[in-house]
Amino acid sequence: MRPFEYVRAADAASAAAAVASVPGAKFLAGGSNLVDLMKEDVERPTRVVDIRQLPLRQIQRTRAGLSLGALATNTETANHPVIRENYPLLTQAIVAGASGQLRNMATNGGNLLQRTRCNYFYDTATPCNKREPGTGCGAREGLNKIHAVLGWSEACVATYPGDMANALYALDANVRVHTTDGRERLIPIADFHRLPGDTPQRDNNLEHGELILAIELPVSAAEFARNSHYLKVRDRTSYAFAMVSVAAALQLDGGTIRQARVVLGSVAHKPWRSAEAEAELVGRRATEDTFRQAAAAALRDARPLAHNAYKVELGQRSVVRALMRAAKLA
Template structure:
């Protein structure tokens, strides 16, 4: 690990000013991803600004839903009464990720800022445009079994690893951030993370020094019919090959609203808007779930070694929607 400066911020303005003034500075929350990357010499910030003392750990009702603080831990969020009761999809997605020890340390803001788990990104001896822009994408023609089938570019085929973020995408979350001079703005979750395009080194649309303060979840009717399905290669502590966050709101057996988001298939949580549009207004049947999944995956572009993800994603969407119909919240396969 390379030398770096370390400081603790007592308030948001101080934290923002320190990181804004130094392009090599990073915020430090739980550090469960950043510190690992520093140990591997993948990332080497010149300064870390500790934000764990900031008062952004509350989880509370708002006029339009529930706000979860950026420095609240994943474990606290998943087990909070407001989340378990009103947003079980988020609770179960968080519990599907990482280990108990990591969930006890990892923060919500840090979860959104985590980097890809692509092996070429982690191996400093291999080319990676995300780690070193202009060096090439080793996975494009290399071993790409775990990589993207949607939204990739010639510059990067990596996938975004978070389970939590897949649920947030399905729940239409809004990210609140604070920048210099107390400037505050909100970012729709669909616009928070980026597809790689020509700048894969940019994971999201935060500006240097902008601090996530909270994530807001709008009120919805999905609590009774939500399901998170994660398919992975082993039964614990593994990232998704494909995951699906599914939620339904019905009138009788007719689908009033539907939300579907996929993980493990793109550079960002992939909102299955084609499938959602196809299902809205139709009967909630297995045949319709299968047809919607087929429609969504028509636009998939698998790589040499991950063609299996297309069939897997179709089945996963169907099974997740069936799970939501049955009032379940969690499925896990290894």
């Protein structure tokens, strides 16, 4: 690991300033992603700003809904009684991730910002536009079994690997951020992560030095509590990232779908909310046939790479199964 300056921030403003003022600086939360990447020489921060002592751990009701502190751990969040009761999709998605030990360390803010698991990104001997812009993409013509089938660019075919964010996309969350000029701004979760385009080095729309304060869940998202399901398909049942995952949520009126959310994970550079699938669902009867049509719509624009065509059929089957479980038909 390379030498770096270690700074402990006293409050949100000084944390943001300590990162904003040094181009290579990074916040440190649970450290379960950042420190791994530093050991692999992928991340090379010149300054690490420890934010763990900031008062950003509360999970509390607000007028708008529920606010999840950026430093609340994944375990605290998944186990919170209000979340289990009103946003069970989020609990399911979090506990599908990593392991108990990791979830005890991982924070909500750090989880959102976890980086891709592309093998070439981790291997500093290979080209990678995300790690070193302009060097090329090792995965485009390399081993790309775990890579994207939707929304990729010639510059980068990586996926966003996390679970929690998929549920947050389905629940229309917002991310509250402390800006570098001392204000706060709310970023709708749909606008938080980015597609790779020509700038795959940028995973999200945060500016350098912006600090996540909280993730906010709207009251209205609780209307999906009765009919939601998080499905994660992976090589082994624990301690593995998804090949494909689906966050599915429905609002049913009798057997008719009033509102629907379908978000696919590990198929694109960001959680992939499928407007096409949702349009196939709204106003229709909740049946397996309807769900099959939605699944076909979700993957219609897929462009598989040499080694990941399996994700197209797996993605469709996963959408159907997640919707069947959400509707309590399976």
